Amino acid sequence: MTSSNRASNLAERSRQAVWHPCTQMKVHEHFPPRAIVAAEGPWLIDDQGHRILDAVSSWWVNLFGHNFGPIREAITDQLGKLDHIMLAGLTHPPVVELSERLAGLTGLGHAFYASDGASATEIALKMSAHSWRNRGRAQKNQFIGLQGGYHGETAGALSVTDIPLFREAYAPLLRLSATLPSPDPRHAAPGVSAQAHLQSTIDALAAYLAEHHEHTAALILEPLVQGAAGMAMYAPEYLLAVRRLCDQYQVHWIADEIAVGFGRTGTMFAHQQAVLPDGSHVKPDFICLSKGLTGGVMPLSAVLTTDDVYAAFWDDSVVHGFLHSHSYTGNPLACRAALAVLDTFAARDEQGQDVLERNRVAAARFTAMTAPLSQHPRVKATRHVGMIWAWDVDTSEPTFASRYHRAAMAAGLLLRPIGSTLYVMPPYVLSEADQCFLAEGMLRVLDQVLAEIDALPDSSAPAAPVVPVP
Incomplete structure (x- = not known):
């Protein structure tokens, strides 16, 4: 042939x-x-x-x-040095540099790596619930998602996803989360303004947390754009309310930036458009990254979190450690591709x-x-x-x-x-x-x-x- x-x-x-x-x-x-x-x-x-x-x-x-030349060249160069090692008990230059640079860009660190967005969601959910357990609050093991939210198609990710096509077939396998109204103004009732609808969704979140915060580990959402909901877009003010309410009721906020990160919404990360009165932007407790992380060339995802969450796992006991692993965690080739992406964002053209x-x-x-x-x-x-x-x-x-x-x-x-x-x-x-x-x-x-x-x-x-x- x-x-x-x-x-x-x-x-x-x-x-x-x-x-x-x-x-x-x-x-x-x-x-x-x-x-x-x-x-x-x-x-x-x-x-x-x-x-x-x-x-x-x-x-x-x-x-x-x-x-894309810079990504291709970075992977080729890395292939001649180190293709892959296990990250348990070992480390390597690309994963260290990538973790440092992501921390510098987000204000969150302690990067934990996997290969896809759904796995990042699973990691963040497990980290949140496990951290509360390690702090003696094991009852905080439930989650909140938003109407129309999408966070992946593994069992844990589907539990916080509100796309019936993906979720209903596997409902018996899932531990379903609470689903709260989306701030997408297309859901506003007839005659209700976008601002009034936004406030009603904030009020719904506040009411839910007031009643259920003792059992709620985290709220997960896609900042500004809910992709699988038909590119549902909403105002950054919702994220300001999310941060305030999560702080008030001691609930983690997981920002799923898997699709909207790396410039898709006009800023490096979507949550950075929620600006506080002092000019700084809100900071989630977890950020999930994938997709554009390597420019779409290599499978890689990362979960970044706070020092406080990380400290909850710092202990002599193995069972207090984060019990999760992937064979290709922190693959050097994928990390070099991600570093090339960050280099490209940092570079300026002839026009500055x-x-x-x-x-x-x-x-x-x-x-x-x-x-x-x-x-x-x-x-x-x-x-x-x-x-x-x-x-x-x-x-x-x-x-x-x-x-x-x-x-x-x-x-x-x-x-x-x-x-x-x-x-x-x-x-x-x-x-x-x-x-x-x-x-x-x-x-x-x-x-x-x-x-x-x-x-x-x-x-x-x-x-x-x-x-x-x-």
């Missing part, structure tokens, strides 16, 4: 051998997975040579484009701008380019923060997301709507021409898909298997 024939058969081989994530595999009988064989910058290249713009950063992980400053310019330009989409008669709500944009489309057709995804792929765009919400979270390296291609393509595909849906004889009957698209 020639290399060309092997490449053209990749989709079928994958369908037979690979169980794809978040996918009803039966759909691939009719819609085979696209075989990607190379990538450069924001562009993916399939086995037929077609170019596809990666407008969702390959599930929100890719920051600086694919095959850093990544975040360049992103602000690019975001303003793209927002202007997408004005026709925002003004579309079938778009109900538009929102934007940093390098994330979302549009709610006026359709109740259950196949909208899968139809739009397939039509966008045919148009050279990787886009995966969440329900009836179209969103983009692109790499930070789109040129003006790339942005124009994306903005015009999204609008064109929307008109095409809505025309298809409007022509359906019975819009309540799906015309094709539906791909669950987070």
Whole structure:
């Protein structure tokens, strides 16, 4: 078999051998997975040579484009020195430097590493409950999540996740958390202002903690943007209230910055937009990081916490230690990739701008380019923060997301709507021409898909298997 024939058969081989994530595999009988064989910058290249713009950063992980030189070179250099060692009883330069630099950026330290965001969630939940137990308050072992919150799909992470599609099938296996109202203004009752809705959610949190704080270990939330809830965005004032109430009732605050960290919301970390009267920003008790941590190149996650939490485990007794481990904890190659990401954020270009400053310019330009989409008669709500944009489309057709995804792929765009919400979270390296291609393509595909849906004889009957698209 020639290399060309092997490449053209990749989709079928994958369908037979690979169980794809978040996918009803039966759909691939009719819609085979696209075989990607190379990538450069924001562009993916399939086995037929077609170019596809990666407008969702390959599930929100890719920051600086694919095959980014500084990350590639850092990994290559590290590979010639040390590929991997166990981190129990041993250490190495990249993990030490990365931990020091993350502490400097966040004000939290004692970095504990894993390989993915869900594992980071598990670690933070376990650390919180275990720290209270070590301090003689073992009854503080319950958690709070927010309506529409998403924190991963392992058992512990699903327990604090409020996405029915992911959680209901495994409910018997879960120790479900309390779910409190989201400050997302789209949930406001008719006639209720966004500010009034925000205050009502703060009041609900205060009331819950007043009654249940003795049994509550931590509140976990995604700062500013709830991704899987359809890019639900809310005001930083909620985080100010969270910090105040968690302090008042002695409850930990876990900031899940897995998707929103590393510049996605316009600041290095999303929680930093909650500014106190003295000009400083709030600080969580835990920060979970992953995705952009390595620029989307290597699997890595980290949990950072306070000196106080760390001190709760400092003891001669083994059972007072944090009893958790992963084989690839603190992998040197992944840590070098993360260090290259931090170096890139710290660098300035010939105009003296850093990544975040360049992103602000690019975001303003793209927002202007997408004005026709925002003004579309079938778009109900538009929102934007940093390098994330979302549009709610006026359709109740259950196949909208899968139809739009397939039509966008045919148009050279990787886009995966969440329900009836179209969103983009692109790499930070789109040129003006790339942005124009994306903005015009999204609008064109929307008109095409809505025309298809409007022509359906019975819009309540799906015309094709539906791909669950987070």
